[in-house]
Amino acid sequence: MKKIIALGFAALMAGATYAQRSCHSMEVLEHNKQHDHQLEQKMFQIERVTDNYLQNKANQRVTGVVRIPVVVHVIYNSAVAAENISDAQIQSQIAVLNEDFRKTNTDVSQVPSLFAPLAVDTEIEFFLATTSPTGTATTGITRKSSTRTSWGTADAMKSTTQGGVAPWDATRYLNIWVCNIGGGILGYAQFPGGSTSTDGVVISPQYFGSSSKGTGFYLSAPFDKGRTATHEVGHWLNLRHIWGDANCGNDFVADTPTQQTSNGGCPTFPKPTCGNTSDMWMNYMDYTDDRCMYMFSAGQKDRMRATFETGGGRTGFVSGTTPPPTCATPASLTTSSITSTGATLNWGTVSGAASYDVRVRATGATTWTDFLGRTGTSLAVTGLTASTNYEWQIRTNCSGSSSAYSSSITFTTTTGTVTPAYCASRGTNNTYEWIDLVRLGSINRTSSRETNGYLNTGLSTNLIRGTSQTVSYSAGFSSTAYTEYWKVYIDWNRDGDFLDAGETVVNRTSSSSATLSSTFTVPSTAALGQTRMRVSMSDASQNSCSTFTYGEVEDYTINVTATAREDISAQLENPFGVEIYPNPANTIANIKLSGAEGSNSVQIYDMAGRTVFTASIEGNNELSVDLSRFEKGLYIINITTDKGVTERKKLLVQK
Numbered sequence: 001m002k003k004i005i006a007l008g009f010a011a012l013m014a015g016a017t018y019a020q021r022s023c024h025s026m027e028v029l030e031h032n033k034q035h036d037h038q039l040e041q042k043m044f045q046i047e048r049v050t051d052n053y054l055q056n057k058a059n060q061r062v063t064g065v066v067r068i069p070v071v072v073h074v075i076y077n078s079a080v081a082a083e084n085i086s087d088a089q090i091q092s093q094i095a096v097l098n099e100d101f102r103k104t105n106t107d108v109s110q111v112p113s114l115f116a117p118l119a120v121d122t123e124i125e126f127f128l129a130t131t132s133p134t135g136t137a138t139t140g141i142t143r144k145s146s147t148r149t150s151w152g153t154a155d156a157m158k159s160t161t162q163g164g165v166a167p168w169d170a171t172r173y174l175n176i177w178v179c180n181i182g183g184g185i186l187g188y189a190q191f192p193g194g195s196t197s198t199d200g201v202v203i204s205p206q207y208f209g210s211s212s213k214g215t216g217f218y219l220s221a222p223f224d225k226g227r228t229a230t231h232e233v234g235h236w237l238n239l240r241h242i243w244g245d246a247n248c249g250n251d252f253v254a255d256t257p258t259q260q261t262s263n264g265g266c267p268t269f270p271k272p273t274c275g276n277t278s279d280m281w282m283n284y285m286d287y288t289d290d291r292c293m294y295m296f297s298a299g300q301k302d303r304m305r306a307t308f309e310t311g312g313g314r315t316g317f318v319s320g321t322t323p324p325p326t327c328a329t330p331a332s333l334t335t336s337s338i339t340s341t342g343a344t345l346n347w348g349t350v351s352g353a354a355s356y357d358v359r360v361r362a363t364g365a366t367t368w369t370d371f372l373g374r375t376g377t378s379l380a381v382t383g384l385t386a387s388t389n390y391e392w393q394i395r396t397n398c399s400g401s402s403s404a405y406s407s408s409i410t411f412t413t414t415t416g417t418v419t420p421a422y423c424a425s426r427g428t429n430n431t432y433e434w435i436d437l438v439r440l441g442s443i444n445r446t447s448s449r450e451t452n453g454y455l456n457t458g459l460s461t462n463l464i465r466g467t468s469q470t471v472s473y474s475a476g477f478s479s480t481a482y483t484e485y486w487k488v489y490i491d492w493n494r495d496g497d498f499l500d501a502g503e504t505v506v507n508r509t510s511s512s513s514a515t516l517s518s519t520f521t522v523p524s525t526a527a528l529g530q531t532r533m534r535v536s537m538s539d540a541s542q543n544s545c546s547t548f549t550y551g552e553v554e555d556y557t558i559n560v561t562a563t564a565r566e567d568i569s570a571q572l573e574n575p576f577g578v579e580i581y582p583n584p585a586n587t588i589a590n591i592k593l594s595g596a597e598g599s600n601s602v603q604i605y606d607m608a609g610r611t612v613f614t615a616s617i618e619g620n621n622e623l624s625v626d627l628s629r630f631e632k633g634l635y636i637i638n639i640t641t642d643k644g645v646t647e648r649k650k651l652l653v654q655k
């Protein structure tokens with residue numbers, strides 16, 4: 001709102017009318033993510049399909065021209081007759097879509113020579129549907145009168161109960177609602193992966209159609225050439241704004257130059273920003289006036305066509321008018337390999353399945369732990385609690401739709417293996433000094449003197465193999481602070497002692513009563529399941545089985561788990577961050593990760609798709625890439641975490 005007001009003042013001061021393109025697809029996406037917590041994960045899956053498509057272009061399933069049936073729902077204010085736009089105006093829009101997507105638009109000749117090799121025919125066409133979802137003949141146009149003057153961006157126009165028109169099966173039709181959005185907003189689209197009940201494109205009537213293809217149309221310059229629909233359908237086929245909706249942002253397309261922000265009006269070529277030779281302001285996914293946008297790039301074509309591949313979100317459009325097969329809920333559900341801390345969940349294959357969503361919870365708990373987008377027919381979950389009832393459910397994800405969840409399958413974890421009998425160890429006098437704090441993972445225990453100088457606390461925490469951990473501890477003193485020997489042992493191989501290599505994780509002395517910390521790494525070979533941790537504090541050097549005079553011993557339980565992804569307590573919703581700097585770069589580029597664990601692979605591709613660099617980054621460490629052997633140009637950096645999540649960034653190398 002503030003932005004619109006500021007532009008208003010600018011227009012007044014310039015003494016001229018000024019119209020700025022305004023598309024709300026990204027705002028609607030952010031809103032939908034807030035209300036559909038699985039949307040982000042679904043869009044991640046679609047990004048994986050896109051990655052796979054780009055890396056295996058020779059094996060693409062869909063070739064040739066894809067023809068998209070369109071239904072246009074005109075919802076007009078009964079007091080504004082012009083909003084009930086004519087069939088001819090609608091047909092002019094379909095004609096523009098076909099010209100722009102097939103590169104038969106005459107203004108493509110204006111693409112500067114720098115970008116001309118990139119302008120492509122996307123081989124995607126559009127036609128007004130001739131058959132309705134019930135199989136009857138149709139014009140592909142519906143009309144509805146309303147008293148509403150504006151519809152906003154909350155999808156009311158797609159809801160019968162809110163006075164709008166429900167979409168036709170969005171897996172088989174591109175639904176376009178033409179109604180007055182208001183607020184200066186030209187249109188908005190829903191990206192692949194969202195709800196089928198709101199899927200499609202919304203455009204205000206005065207921006208739908210082209211004044212070049214007829215007279216008497218209800219259109220408003222400079223957005224009167226039908227390019228709003230081209231732009232919005234680009235979003236509907238998974239294209240982002242060309243500036244990546246951030247300062248020098250990422251649009252997930254390799255051949256579009258990184259550019260600083262949106263362009264408005266009709267810029268002059270070249271317009272360099274972010275180290276590029278020029279912004280590709282003539283691209284349909286910028287914000288320029290209709291007469292100044294006239295190309296999609298080859299990379300954008302690939303990204304759009306990937307949506308037609310299995311799991312890409314628009315698969316229903318490559319089977320023509322054949323309805324997609326129904327997406328069945330998996331059957332043959334069984335639970336196997338049940339232990340005190342884990343179980344294997346099994347299911348039967350479903351025809352047409354792209355992936356499965358599994359959810360698990362302790363019976364009676366209010367929230368599920370989701371394992372989304374699983375492939376294969378089993379899932380091993382760990383990190384469970386012994387002697388506890390659990391339930392799980394599963395559904396199938398097909399292209400464009402998901403089945404219902406199955407009914408619950410229940411199982412009970414075992415009581416757990418009998419822990420080995422560990423040797424006794426204690427202090428015989430804790431009058432003067434004792435352990436008053438132990439903190440590790442979810443363990444956080446403060447205490448005073450234990451009876452007989454020893455306690456098996458019974459407290460436990462999960463630790464993931466291969467991760468770095470910090471254990472904190474402190475001494476309580478009655479008056480004088482004595483020098484204490486601190487030992488922390490963990491029986492990693494579960495053989496009943498603390499004598500094996502690496503099982504002493506802390507070995508130090510200190511006379512401080514402050515909180516002390518030490519770090520250690522959980523061995524990648526540590527036995528899975530529950531084991532013992534012993535914290536020992538004595539004023540004289542001790543071993544794991546000592547009975548000593550002054551001090552204390554406390555025992556804890558450690559539950560070693562495999563990886564974060566399989567750990568039921570892990571948060572799957574936190575994508576990791578990647579920072580590339582400087583960018584553009586000429587001698588060195590630094591890659592810094594945040595929110596990452598384990599070993600993360602890095603690949604850098606040039607514009608021909610050749611791998612020019614590979615490395616790995618441990619955890620959140622930083623990697624410096626020597627660019628001396630890189631030629632100048634644009635590169636794509638792919639980072640894949642040990643959990644299989646991929647993030648892609650552009651790097652511009654200057655010389």
Ligand SMILES: [Zn+2]
Nearest residue numbers: 023024025231
């Ligand atoms: Zn947009």
